[in-house]
Amino acid sequence: MYRILSKKILNETVQLMEIEAPYIARRCEPGQFVILRVDENGERIPLTIADYDRERKTVTIIYQIVGYSTKKLSQKEAGDTIQDIAGPLGKPSELKKHKRVLGIGGGVGAAPLYPQIKKLSEMGVNVDVILGGRTKEYVILEDKFREICQNVYIATDDGSRGHRGLVTDVLTKLIEEGKEYDEVIAIGPLVMMKAVCAITREYHIPTSVSLNPIMIDGTGMCGGCRVTVGGKIKFACVDGPDFDGHLVDFEECMRRQRMYKEEEHVCLIGLEG
Amino acid sequence: MPNMSLKKVPMPEQDSKIRTKNFSEVALGYTEEQAVEEALRCLQCKHKPCVKGCPVNVPIPEFIKEIAAGEFKKAYEIIVRENRLPAICGRVCPQESQCEGNCVRGIKGEPVGIGRLERFAADYYMKNVKNDVKEVEKNGKRVAVVGAGPAGLTCAGELAKMGYEVTIFEALHTPGGVLMYGIPEFRLPKALVEREIENIRKLGVKIETNVLVGRSITIDELFEEGYQAVFIGSGAGLPKFMGIEGENLNGVYAANEFLTRSNLMKAYDFPNSPTPIKVGKNVAVIGGGNVAMDAARTAKRLGAENVYIVYRRSEEEMPARLEEIHHAKEEGIQMKLLTNPVRILGKEGWVTGMECIEMELGEPDASGRRRPVPKAGSEFILPVETVIIAIGQTPNPLIRQTTEGLDTHSWGGIIVKEETMETSKENVYAGGDVVTGAATVILAMGAGKKAAKAIHERLNK
Numbered sequence: 015m016y017r018i019l020s021k022k023i024l025n026e027t028v029q030l031m032e033i034e035a036p037y038i039a040r041r042c043e044p045g046q047f048v049i050l051r052v053d054e055n056g057e058r059i060p061l062t063i064a065d066y067d068r069e070r071k072t073v074t075i076i077y078q079i080v081g082y083s084t085k086k087l088s089q090k091e092a093g094d095t096i097q098d099i100a101g102p103l104g105k106p107s108e109l110k111k112h113k114r115v116l117g118i119g120g121g122v123g124a125a126p127l128y129p130q131i132k133k134l135s136e137m138g139v140n141v142d143v144i145l146g147g148r149t150k151e152y153v154i155l156e157d158k159f160r161e162i163c164q165n166v167y168i169a170t171d172d173g174s175r176g177h178r179g180l181v182t183d184v185l186t187k188l189i190e191e192g193k194e195y196d197e198v199i200a201i202g203p204l205v206m207m208k209a210v211c212a213i214t215r216e217y218h219i220p221t222s223v224s225l226n227p228i229m230i231d232g233t234g235m236c237g238g239c240r241v242t243v244g245g246k247i248k249f250a251c252v253d254g255p256d257f258d259g260h261l262v263d264f265e266e267c268m269r270r271q272r273m274y275k276e277e278e279h280v281c282l283i284g285l286e287g
Numbered sequence: 288m289p290n291m292s293l294k295k296v297p298m299p300e301q302d303s304k305i306r307t308k309n310f311s312e313v314a315l316g317y318t319e320e321q322a323v324e325e326a327l328r329c330l331q332c333k334h335k336p337c338v339k340g341c342p343v344n345v346p347i348p349e350f351i352k353e354i355a356a357g358e359f360k361k362a363y364e365i366i367v368r369e370n371r372l373p374a375i376c377g378r379v380c381p382q383e384s385q386c387e388g389n390c391v392r393g394i395k396g397e398p399v400g401i402g403r404l405e406r407f408a409a410d411y412y413m414k415n416v417k418n419d420v421k422e423v424e425k426n427g428k429r430v431a432v433v434g435a436g437p438a439g440l441t442c443a444g445e446l447a448k449m450g451y452e453v454t455i456f457e458a459l460h461t462p463g464g465v466l467m468y469g470i471p472e473f474r475l476p477k478a479l480v481e482r483e484i485e486n487i488r489k490l491g492v493k494i495e496t497n498v499l500v501g502r503s504i505t506i507d508e509l510f511e512e513g514y515q516a517v518f519i520g521s522g523a524g525l526p527k528f529m530g531i532e533g534e535n536l537n538g539v540y541a542a543n544e545f546l547t548r549s550n551l552m553k554a555y556d557f558p559n560s561p562t563p564i565k566v567g568k569n570v571a572v573i574g575g576g577n578v579a580m581d582a583a584r585t586a587k588r589l590g591a592e593n594v595y596i597v598y599r600r601s602e603e604e605m606p607a608r609l610e611e612i613h614h615a616k617e618e619g620i621q622m623k624l625l626t627n628p629v630r631i632l633g634k635e636g637w638v639t640g641m642e643c644i645e646m647e648l649g650e651p652d653a654s655g656r657r658r659p660v661p662k663a664g665s666e667f668i669l670p671v672e673t674v675i676i677a678i679g680q681t682p683n684p685l686i687r688q689t690t691e692g693l694d695t696h697s698w699g700g701i702i703v704k705e706e707t708m709e710t711s712k713e714n715v716y717a718g719g720d721v722v723t724g725a726a727t728v729i730l731a732m733g734a735g736k737k738a739a740k741a742i743h744e745r746l747n748k
Contacts, residue, residue: 037497037498037503037504038503040504041502041503041504046502051460055553055559055560055561056561057552057560057561057562058460058552058562082561083561098460098496098497099497100458100459100460100496100497100498100503101497101499101502101503102502102503103499103502230544230547230548230562231458231547233458233459233499233524233683233685234524234525234683234684234685235524235525235543235680235683236526236541236543236544237526237528237541237543237544238541238544240528240535247528247530247534247535252683252684252685266535269537269636270535270537272537273537273565274565277557277558277563277565278563
């Protein structure tokens with residue numbers, strides 16, 4: 015059992031939890047994730063580590079309430095416990111000592127982006143980020159990014175904050191204005207990462223993405239999370255979750271992610287009814 | 288007066304029509320009367336060939352004698368001197384190629400049902416005897432065990448009996464390894480596995496779940512934490528794929544994923560259990576081992592109408608246990624033998640069929656088995672919506688990638704000295720599937736036991 019030390023509501027559907035998990039806090043690095051099970055009969059769900067504190071022996075997760083398990087998780091409060099949290103899983107991000115890097119975080123994707131950008135800034139890299147959301151409420155962690163980035167650009171679908179439109183509009187504008195980036199790190203919905211890669215490919219900017227396929231064990235024993243990268247089968251849980259975005263078969267990822275669409279629906283109704 | 292019947296006392300089983308609708312155990316076990324009757328078939332030979340066939344050397348005639356005398360509790364106590372998990376072994380060991388394969392009664396007629404009797408004694412004890420384990424005096428030495436499968440559990444249990452402080456580190460949320468995620472409920476009830484593991488905990492063994500050695504902690508760090516020896520029993524859990532077209536279509540599973548969803552996550556009870564599983568009307572399972580049989584029989588129970596085993600050799604070469612092949616056939620699983628998949632076909636991203644080619648047996652290959660050769664022009668399409676790949680597993684690379692000085696084979700298995708299970712790294716031992724590649728539960732237990740003995744000798748030098 016793992017104790018929840020604090021909980022914060024970031025917006026209508028996104029919440030943050032700091033959880034006591036000594037094994038994970040001791041060794042985890044940016045880019046890695048955990049698998050958790052909310053209660054005894056729960057399913058195993060992967061969540062990227064959004065922050066960690068080695069001294070307090072805690073990890074922070076930020077999750078969006080999208081289905082059965084995240085809803086159950088959201089019903090827990092500080093002081094409660096969750097059944098299982100395993101990790102750190104996956105390969106740490108390969109962060110290079112570039113001159114300038116652009117991070118792009120779509121919605122809750124800003125959470126896994128944060129530890130990578132924070133580490134880069136600690137390494138002395140100049141970092142800019144673009145954060146996107148449906149409305150201004152869906153843009154998260156803006157203040158935390160402002161502490162470590164030179165420029166923080168915002169894009170919202172309805173224009174309630176920053177640019178009205180998509181993160182990719184801002185990306186194109188920055189490149190056309192002559193901003194030079196050695197690498198782009200994009201994390202968010204698959205459609206967003208795909209769209210970002212289409213642009214950066216054109217401009218030959220290396221781009222790293224973090225994939226979030228369906229997972230069960232997260233340790234490399236089932237292959238449920240397999241993705242095609244550069245024509246080869248990779249397991250996102252052990253070979254990733256970070257990959258070269260220009261080599262990822264995004265169409266396949268999106269198709270595989272929809273595999274249990276109907277079943278997810280049944281489960282969600284079960285919880286509410 | 289021995290019972291000279293040529294046949295084993297039959298074991299009651301669930302009817303095949305009823306059992307394909309549920310996940311309850313198929314084989315129901317002997318009654319006390321049936322057990323005594325079967326025990327009386329044992330001739331109590333002096334040279335005990337059966338014991339030599341058992342990888343953990345259970346004193347077979349000794350315990351059977353007690354069953355014949357109605358001393359069921361004594362029978363159990365004799366077994367557990369050598370085997371910590373008898374309720375499991377009695378159910379899943381391939382006895383035909385081990386103890387029972389050597390039984391004298393098998394020369395003319397059927398061998399003594401040793402597995403069934405072992406199972407009976409274990410079940411009887413669990414049901415009727417309050418189990419209190421004597422506290423063992425601790426010797427102050429600490430050993431870490433990586434993986435809570437049959438090899439790790441056995442090694443830990445043996446060491447605890449000798450007074451060691453043992454901690455098992457398990458990556459999943461539940462200990463048991465393949466006993467929990469791989470072998471289905473209808474062959475090995477999970478409540479029973481939990482009770483056997485509870486018995487090992489009672490010996491003082493600590494089990495830390497959710498710790499993935501190689502990521503959460505490394506082998507070297509275990510020594511820094513004060514462990515004086517490490518046993519690696521992390522198994523062979525990395526699934527093989529075939530590398531054919533269409534393998535990433537929706538509806539294609541590795542058997543490990545399919546079985547983990549169903550067994551460990553109880554997807555068969557969806558939506559009461561939130562983990563989903565998808566099974567079409569027509570299912571192809573590729574492979575001929577126990578894992579393939581388990582996956583096929585699980586698919587049937589999840590409602591598939593036609594389940595095919597697609598295997599490239601003939602039935603004679605199938606590595607699965609005879610009993611499992613027999614049960615699968617009884618349950619209506621269709622065998623497509625001498626058949627190999629060529630590619631998986633799909634529409635809008637979902638599996639619609641599998642193109643196969645017929646095979647014939649050619650010259651023997653390196654393994655001594657006749658090599659299957661494709662018959663030109665014999666391609667045909669098997670219409671299926673689900674494909675489950677069960678062509679084998681290899682060890683997970685994580686431990687070898689994160690442990691310096693640990694020698695491994697090119698296929699990933701850890702290299703050990705056969706007599707002691709010692710690896711190339713000092714005070715690190717390994718056993719089970721991580722050494723042999725996917726094998727059997729009992730061989731893993733035998734290796735765990737041998738390593739425990741070697742660790743004890745080493746730490747007392």
